[in-house]
Amino acid sequence: MKKERRGKDWDAIGNRIFLAYNEISKTINPSQLIKVDLTSSQIKVIVSFFHQKTFTMAELSRAHGVSFSTMTSMVDRLLQNGLLERQRDEKDRRIVLVSLSAQGKKMVDYLMKARKQKLEKFLCELSQEEVREFVKSIENVARYMSRAKGNMLRK
Numbered sequence: 001m002k003k004e005r006r007g008k009d010w011d012a013i014g015n016r017i018f019l020a021y022n023e024i025s026k027t028i029n030p031s032q033l034i035k036v037d038l039t040s041s042q043i044k045v046i047v048s049f050f051h052q053k054t055f056t057m058a059e060l061s062r063a064h065g066v067s068f069s070t071m072t073s074m075v076d077r078l079l080q081n082g083l084l085e086r087q088r089d090e091k092d093r094r095i096v097l098v099s100l101s102a103q104g105k106k107m108v109d110y111l112m113k114a115r116k117q118k119l120e121k122f123l124c125e126l127s128q129e130e131v132r133e134f135v136k137s138i139e140n141v142a143r144y145m146s147r148a149k150g151n152m153l154r155k
Contacts, residue, residue, distance in 0.1 A: 028119050036107070038081075045074055046083055046100065046108055054099045056089075083107055 036043070041064075048055070048063055055063070061071040075098055078084040083104035089095035100108060123131050 027122060028115050036111070042074060042078060043111060045071075046078060046104055047111060049100045049104070050108055050112060054097045057096055057098065060098060078104070 038046075045060065045064065048060070057068060057071060057075065060075070061068045064071065066074075075084060075086070079086060082101055085099050085101045085104075087097050087099070089097055123134070126134065
């Protein structure tokens with residue numbers, strides 16, 4: 001909905017959302033949990049392979065909201081670090097596919113395990129009711145954001 005129709009203080013709402021998001025992100029950010037020589041952007045790129053085995057460069061760029069050239073630079077650095085592999089699509093040689101290397105898979109497993117352990121530590125400090133409320137809330141946020149994104153894409 002449009003800013004004018006809601007009659008809310010969008011700057012204040014945006015600030016509250018960003019503060020909450022940053023707090024959650026800092027709490028379970030693997031780069032702050034363990035010693036790895038990767039930037040948070042590089043971690044986000046390799047962790048995106050947790051749910052999908054291969055990406056084209058265009059898909060990675062869109063998924064991370066960066067330009068094709070920026071993603072190419074990031075992928076190049078991750079290739080140099082031995083975490084990613086590049087290959088040509090067998091059906092269309094113009095398409096470059098990116099996937100995790102064996103070392104990259106180990107790194108993602110390690111990062112996800114560290115993130116899960118850190119999250120579990122925090123959740124253990126909450127009551128069962130607070131954990132249920134937290135999970136329900138975070139699932140609602142994901143659903144609302146997904147719906148809003150879908151609405152934006154249909155316009």
